[in-house]
Amino acid sequence: MQSEMHLANNRLTKDIVYPFANANFLAKHPPLCIEGGEGVYIIDGRGNRYIDGQAGLWNVNAGHGRPEIKRAIVEQLDRLSFYSMFGNTATMPMIELAELLCRLTAPEGMKRVFYSSGGSEAVEAAIKLTRQFWRLSQKPERTKFISLQQGYHGVTLGALSLNGKTAYREQYEPLLQGFFQVETPYLYRNPFTSDPMELGRICAELLEREIIYQGPNSVAAFIAEPIQGAGGVIVPPANFWPLVREICDRYGVLMISDEVVTGFGRSGSMFGCRAHGVKPDIMVFAKGINSGYVPLGATMINARVAAAFDSDDNSEFTPRAFMHGNTYAGHPLACAAAVANLHIVERENLPANAGEVGKYCLDRLKELEPRHRNIGDIRGMGLMIGIELVADKKTKQPFDLAERFGAKIWERCMEKGVLIRNLADTFIISPPLTLRKEHVDVIVETFDKAISAVE
DSSP states (O other): OHHHHHTSOTHHHHTOOOTTOOHHHHHHSOOOOEEEEEBTEEEETTOOEEEETTHHHHTOTTOBTOHHHHHHHHHHHHHOSOOOSTTTOOOHHHHHHHHHHHHHTGGGTEEEEEEESSHHHHHHHHHHHHHHHHHHTTOTTOOEEEEETTOOOOSSHHHHHHOOOHHHHGGGOSOOTTEEEEOOOOTTSOSSOSOHHHHHHHHHHHHHHHHHHHOGGGEEEEEEOSSBSTTTOBOOOTTHHHHHHHHHHHHTOEEEEEOTTTTTTTTSSSSHHHHTTOOOSEEEEOGGGTTTSSOOEEEEEEHHHHHHTOOSOOSSSOTTSOOOOOTTTTOHHHHHHHHHHHHHHHHTTHHHHHHHHHHHHHHHHHTTGGGOTTEEEEEEETTEEEEEEOSBTTTTBOOOGGGOHHHHHHHHHHHTTEEOEEETTEEEEOOOTTOOHHHHHHHHHHHHHHHHHHO
16 A cells, blocks of 8 residues: 555645645655545555544544435535525524524533634634624733643634643744643643642643732733644643632632534544533634534623623624624535534434544554553543654653654554654544444554554
């Protein structure tokens, strides 16, 4: 399969600027051209099948080629391909999806949904909703946002300003003012403690200290992923989120749960914040909302935030109108796909499957840890699992990325029909939530052999 990958037509790289990729590297290593998908498998142009260990990009939760989702898109396409939400118009799919989302998030107290085109745009909407909320609440001085180091929230300028990874930020600085990051509860790498509950308490206290330092009356919101995804699948201690909720309430700060990755089952619970037992003020969705069949994002607000936008004024544009929107927000094809997808998530109880199969995968992977000198840490929750590779276990010294240690393992896994994502030598396993234990066995055994060969 390796030779077939390198035989991929250069048309794949010649005319495209690829995200997060070096053009010269791609010229020598043409991308694997994916031309089909079925369930948990993807298929290249030569008919080779691979277990999709990354679910596209965290998002094909219901699996590839689901006839229910395809049928919903085609039926909507036959009725109406597109109409916008602007100008006081709507389509039935966006209405049906809003009702469904409000029902699913009722335990979190969500009341209204704002549609966008994807995760970054949904985070951007959350930033604007928050700032306008405080202006409407007669507290315009509340403009600052606090997020976590290692966090990832997207690539639009506002979302990027929230990001806590230097590699994503440094090429585009200076970013927006008023955005600050605090220490993340990263158990494997932190300067404080190896005790999870103590770490959760320390990191929550650091957040509180930052709020006090900035001036509580100037802080608009704290935002974080319930489980950090692109930062390396960092699972916080059990006490962290409840403590954060207490701190936000103490100082009147809004809490935003970025559920772009964790939403709709990936963590083993319907939502990541629900797994941690907290109710945010704002929730952000994309990816799993419709398993990636058509781009879609959503930002949901609770009753407290929604009330600020209500007005007795009947004119269209008032200070309480949310002056933000995207042409493709609430796209009828995307919303039709989302309704069909979320019915699958509920009917097949995919969150429960993610929890059960994810635990089995995590347990099997942990059996590898003592057998390999370069596996530093294995962590995860549900079907989002991280394997952090290190050059030295005792010192936790990471590899020089120029060595391409993880890349070589990725290539060997790919040759054997398993695709899992490698980010700075942390492997991320985030397959469709329909994964079964027999698929896990293949993934684990393939990874075991691949790292043995490279070591």
